[in-house]
Amino acid sequence: MSDLGLADELFMVGHNEYTGKTVINDEMLDAGLAGAALAELILQRRVTVVAGKLAVDDPRPWGDPVTDVVLREIHSRGSEFVPRAWVEHLRSNVGEVVAQRVVAAGMVRRDEQRSGLSRKLTVRYPAVNALTATRPLVRLSYYLQRPSQIDAQTATLAALVKAAGLEQRIMLEWSRQEVSDAIGAIVARLPAPLRDVIHGVEGAVAAMAVITRR
Numbered sequence: 001m002s003d004l005g006l007a008d009e010l011f012m013v014g015h016n017e018y019t020g021k022t023v024i025n026d027e028m029l030d031a032g033l034a035g036a037a038l039a040e041l042i043l044q045r046r047v048t049v050v051a052g053k054l055a056v057d058d059p060r061p062w063g064d065p066v067t068d069v070v071l072r073e074i075h076s077r078g079s080e081f082v083p084r085a086w087v088e089h090l091r092s093n094v095g096e097v098v099a100q101r102v103v104a105a106g107m108v109r110r111d112e113q114r115s116g117l118s119r120k121l122t123v124r125y126p127a128v129n130a131l132t133a134t135r136p137l138v139r140l141s142y143y144l145q146r147p148s149q150i151d152a153q154t155a156t157l158a159a160l161v162k163a164a165g166l167e168q169r170i171m172l173e174w175s176r177q178e179v180s181d182a183i184g185a186i187v188a189r190l191p192a193p194l195r196d197v198i199h200g201v202e203g204a205v206a207a208m209a210v211i212t213r214r
Contacts, residue, residue, distance in 0.1 A: 030091040
C-alpha cells in the first residue's frame with residue numbers, strides 16, 4: 001500500500017520522471033486521472049455505483065484537494081450519471097488539481113516554459129527524486145508477478161494503467177499482451193463499482209482514440 005493517493009500514483013506513472021513530459025496523449029492521461037479520483041472515492045467508501053450510476057455515500061469533506069472537489073461536484077449534480085459520463089466531465093480539470101497535490105507532496109516540481117512566436121506555455125513535472133517517483137511502477141511490477149497478494153489500491157492502479165494505455169511503463173520483460181492479460185485477470189476480481197469506473201475510463205479513451213485517428 002502507498003502513502004500517495006491513487007490519482008497521484010497514476011500521475012507519476014504517466015509522466016517521465018526525468019523530463020516531466022507526459023508519456024501518452026494528455027487527454028487520455030486526464031481520463032485516467034478522472035477515473036483514479038473516482039476510484040479513490042470508492043475505495044474510501046464515499047461514493048459507490050448504484051444501478052450503473054455514481055451515488056454519494058458520505059458527502060462530508062476530508063480536507064483533500066482532489067477528492068473533496070470531485071465529491072462536491074457529484075453531490076451537487078445528483079445520482080444521474082454513469083461513470084463514463086463523470087470521467088468525460090472531470091477530465092478537463094482534474095489533471096491540474098492532481099498535479100497540485102503531487103507538487104505539494106514533494107514528488108515533482110512544476111516547470112513552466114514559453115516558446116515560439118505564440119509564447120505558448122508548456123508545463124512539465126519532472127520528479128524531485130527519480131527513484132522515489134518510480135516506486136508506484138516498481139510496486140505494480142512486483143505484484144503483477146504475485147497477483148494473489150495484491151492490495152486494492154495497487155490492483156486499481158494496474159487497471160487504470162491498462163485503461164489509459166500505459167502498459168509500456170511496466171518494469172517487466174513481458175510483452176504488452178502478457179501485461180494486458182495479467183492486468184485483465186486482476187480487473188476481473190475488482191469490486192463491481194471499481195470495474196464500472198475502469199470501464200468508463202476505457203470507453204472515454206477508446207472514443208478519443210477514434211477521434212484522433214480520423
